[in-house]
Amino acid sequence: MRGAWKKISEMARTLWMRIREWCGDAAYERYQRVAARKNGVCVITREQFYVEQAERRYSRPNRCC
Amino acid sequence: MKKVVSVVVWAGVALSGAGALATIALQRNERISATWFVVAAVCFYLVAYRFYSAFLAAKLVALDDSRATPAERNDDGRDFVPTNKWVLFGHHFAAIAGPGPLVGPTLAAQFGYLPGTLWLIAGAAFAGCVQDFVILFCSIRRNGKSLGEMARDEVGKRGGFIAQLAVLAILIILLGVVALVVVNALKTSPWATFTLAMTIPIALLMGVYLRYLRPGRVLEASLIGLALVMFVVVAGQWVADSGSWAKVFTLSGVALAFWIIAYGFAASALPVWLLLAPRDYLSAFIKAGAIFSLAAGILIVRPEIQMPALTKFIDGTGPVFAGKIFPFCFITIACGAISGFHSLISSGTTPKMIQREGHARFIGYGAMLLESFVGVMAMVAACAMQPGVYFAINSPAGIVGATPDAVAATISGWGYHLDAQTMIDMAKAVGEQTLFNRAGGAPSLAVGMAQIFSSTIGGERLMSIWYHFAIMFEALFILTVLDAGTRVGRFMVQEMGGRVWKPFAQTSWMPSVVISSALVVGGWGYFLYQGVIDPFGGINSLWPLFGIANQLLAAVALVVATTVLLKMGRLKWIWVTLVPMVWLVTITMTASWQKIFSTNARIGFLSGANALAAQIAAGKIPAAKIVEIQRTIFNLRLDAVVTAVLAVMILTLVFEAIVRWTAILTKRSEAVMHETPYVATQWSVGAEGD
Numbered sequence: 001m002r003g004a005w006k007k008i009s010e011m012a013r014t015l016w017m018r019i020r021e022w023c024g025d026a027a028y029e030r031y032q033r034v035a036a037r038k039n040g041v042c043v044i045t046r047e048q049f050y051v052e053q054a055e056r057r058y059s060r061p062n063r064c065c
Numbered sequence: 066m067k068k069v070v071s072v073v074v075w076a077g078v079a080l081s082g083a084g085a086l087a088t089i090a091l092q093r094n095e096r097i098s099a100t101w102f103v104v105a106a107v108c109f110y111l112v113a114y115r116f117y118s119a120f121l122a123a124k125l126v127a128l129d130d131s132r133a134t135p136a137e138r139n140d141d142g143r144d145f146v147p148t149n150k151w152v153l154f155g156h157h158f159a160a161i162a163g164p165g166p167l168v169g170p171t172l173a174a175q176f177g178y179l180p181g182t183l184w185l186i187a188g189a190a191f192a193g194c195v196q197d198f199v200i201l202f203c204s205i206r207r208n209g210k211s212l213g214e215m216a217r218d219e220v221g222k223r224g225g226f227i228a229q230l231a232v233l234a235i236l237i238i239l240l241g242v243v244a245l246v247v248v249n250a251l252k253t254s255p256w257a258t259f260t261l262a263m264t265i266p267i268a269l270l271m272g273v274y275l276r277y278l279r280p281g282r283v284l285e286a287s288l289i290g291l292a293l294v295m296f297v298v299v300a301g302q303w304v305a306d307s308g309s310w311a312k313v314f315t316l317s318g319v320a321l322a323f324w325i326i327a328y329g330f331a332a333s334a335l336p337v338w339l340l341l342a343p344r345d346y347l348s349a350f351i352k353a354g355a356i357f358s359l360a361a362g363i364l365i366v367r368p369e370i371q372m373p374a375l376t377k378f379i380d381g382t383g384p385v386f387a388g389k390i391f392p393f394c395f396i397t398i399a400c401g402a403i404s405g406f407h408s409l410i411s412s413g414t415t416p417k418m419i420q421r422e423g424h425a426r427f428i429g430y431g432a433m434l435l436e437s438f439v440g441v442m443a444m445v446a447a448c449a450m451q452p453g454v455y456f457a458i459n460s461p462a463g464i465v466g467a468t469p470d471a472v473a474a475t476i477s478g479w480g481y482h483l484d485a486q487t488m489i490d491m492a493k494a495v496g497e498q499t500l501f502n503r504a505g506g507a508p509s510l511a512v513g514m515a516q517i518f519s520s521t522i523g524g525e526r527l528m529s530i531w532y533h534f535a536i537m538f539e540a541l542f543i544l545t546v547l548d549a550g551t552r553v554g555r556f557m558v559q560e561m562g563g564r565v566w567k568p569f570a571q572t573s574w575m576p577s578v579v580i581s582s583a584l585v586v587g588g589w590g591y592f593l594y595q596g597v598i599d600p601f602g603g604i605n606s607l608w609p610l611f612g613i614a615n616q617l618l619a620a621v622a623l624v625v626a627t628t629v630l631l632k633m634g635r636l637k638w639i640w641v642t643l644v645p646m647v648w649l650v651t652i653t654m655t656a657s658w659q660k661i662f663s664t665n666a667r668i669g670f671l672s673g674a675n676a677l678a679a680q681i682a683a684g685k686i687p688a689a690k691i692v693e694i695q696r697t698i699f700n701l702r703l704d705a706v707v708t709a710v711l712a713v714m715i716l717t718l719v720f721e722a723i724v725r726w727t728a729i730l731t732k733r734s735e736a737v738m739h740e741t742p743y744v745a746t747q748w749s750v751g752a753e754g755d
Contacts, residue, residue: 034142050281061409065165
């Protein structure tokens with residue numbers, strides 16, 4: 001019973017993580033990890049990152065007919 | 066033993082699909098259940114994915130999981146982001162699935178359910194999915210290059226230029242025609258207009274929240290936005306019921322067109338985080354929810370299909386749009402079967418996020434299969450309503466008449482029984498003043514969805530709420546396409562203008578922003594206005610134009626794909642992309658020829674203009690209407706010129722490609738590949754790459 005519960009909660013956590021990745025909620029956290037790995041520090045703030053991502057995303061076709 | 070089980074299972078899937086397809090294809094006198102459509106489509110997709118896409122992945126392009134993808138090589142956490150394949154599938158699907166797979170099949174239902182359904186299923190498996198998958202593969206192997214860049218590198222400078230022009234042409238025409246769909250759905254509907262108008266302040270609120278209050282917390286902001294949108298859908302009824310507010314939000318087609326043009330301009334020029342991005346987040350959630358709810362609703366309700374397999378309008382006399390099945394069914398249904406626009410997504414963000422080459426099959430081929438399924442759902446929703454009701458909603462007043470009795474008499478005369486009271490009752494049930502003359506597909510799809518949803522939850526009582534939810538869902542993501550498309554068009558105009566005068570290319574320089582936004586909005590705004598004042602509803606002339614432009618872009622993509630395959634030495638399998646390309650060029654050229662030169666005034670732009678000019682000359686047009694008719698004549702001739710330009714572009718591209726292919730095959734020219742050099746992946750199988 002405990003094992004099943006553990007499995008369910010792990011699945012729910014993974015699902016939640018995937019949803020956050022899909023909608024862009026987790027994008028800054030991911031950027032932080034990459035920046036820390038490469039430079040050791042985070043170069044831009046969460047707010048700057050959000051604005052920059054939006055600018056980049058909507059400067060090329062990203063929604064189809 | 067495992068192999069035997071596999072053979073038995075797949076034989077069962079194939080036989081079930083074949084049986085279901087035979088049932089929907091051969092049934093003539095009895096109504097059939099929508100379940101047959103679901104079984105036929107799903108089994109066909111499963112077989113196509115399991116066998117055809119596996120063949121493409123192994124033999125045609127030879128996907129190599131040992132090769133590092135652009136996302137792995139350039140991982141910067143910003144543009145190049147290795148992404149879980151299910152998450153990327155969701156991203157890619159949300160990007161490719163727009164209003165096209167909903168509106169196109171709904172319009173093509175005038176031929177009956179069969180032609181459109183067969184084209185949706187087979188077209189996707191053998192053309193649309195192939196295009197998306199192969200272009201995604203090409204872009205992955207070229208560090209995420211765009212279609213235009215690949216066309217220039219692989220086919221030639223002219224190919225690249227045509228690709229760029231085709232993208233701009235399709236954007237302008239697409240935005241004009243989808244805006245027309247929104248106008249026809251909202252005109253004289255205070256409830257729907259109020260609901261959609263309120264999504265603008267909701268998006269602005271979300272924009273401020275995401276920028277200043279809780280930066281980047283998309284999920285929180287979207288949930289708040291969703292709750293507010295649901296509230297305004299319900300509140301729309303109060304507005305419609307209150308005399309004074311109802312007047313404010315009851316707008317004519319022309320007034321709505323100008324509001325939408327002003328909105329497009331503002332969305333393009335305003336900071337992207339303020340309006341465009343939050344609206345897109347909201348739209349993505351509602352789109353995903355509504356599409357899955359529709360699929361679930363159809364599976365639960367299993368409605369009976371009321372539309373015959375083939376209607377009398379296969380002869381080309383259809384009221385929704387004129388023209389025979391060939392080529393117009395294949396032009397009307399683009400997204401859902403094959404859409405050139407997808408190649409921009411497959412060579413845009415997706416190749417920069419893919420973790421492994423092997424995922425390209427699931428994402429490129431699989432996401433298109435799912436979009437095709439959305440198209441089949443839309444076809445079911447349209448065909449589940451009485452044919453008389455379908456034609457009453459989608460036919461323009463210029464053909465069926467302006468009064469309820471005239472409409473009922475005309476449509477009953479075609480053999481599809483309709484009494485005026487049915488339409489009056491239905492309009493009342495969905496909370497509208499009228500459902501007549503709503504060409505464009507959105508209202509009839511909304512009625513179909515509302516019938517399916519209300520059969521599941523709420524019954525007749527919630528019919529009006531479901532209808533307006535469906536209208537809001539369609540209009541919301543059409544406006545998202547509109548503002549995102551206008552902004553992309555603005556960037557393209559700025560880039561082209563920058564070649565003439567450098568400062569114009571600065572994307573943040575305000576005079577350049579205003580001028581380029583005005584040019585793009587003016588372009589699609591003109592097509593929108595033309596459609597709104599068209600006595601035949603606008604869809605008859607504009608949707609085929611959009612289809613031709615979209616398939617032109619698909620032809621560009623398949624030319625690029627074929628050229629790359631030739632250079633890779635895959636001559637044996639070249640038919641995989643060559644056959645869909647020849648098919649697309651054939652239907653596009655036939656449709657272009659008929660739209661320009663057909664002697665039938667409802668099909669041919671020139672003969673339509675000449676017929677109206679003859680009426681003016683014969684004094685048959687009242688003096689008060691002469692200016693309006695002269696404007697229509699000008700618009701028809703303009704449409705003929707636009708169609709001719711698109712056709713010349715296709716012919717130039719095909720000529721350019723044939724010259725290139727001949728040079729490669731006769732070894733007069735070296736087959737230079739522009740792939741990035743092989744770099745071995747550092748990730749083991751199953752690693753996240755994060």
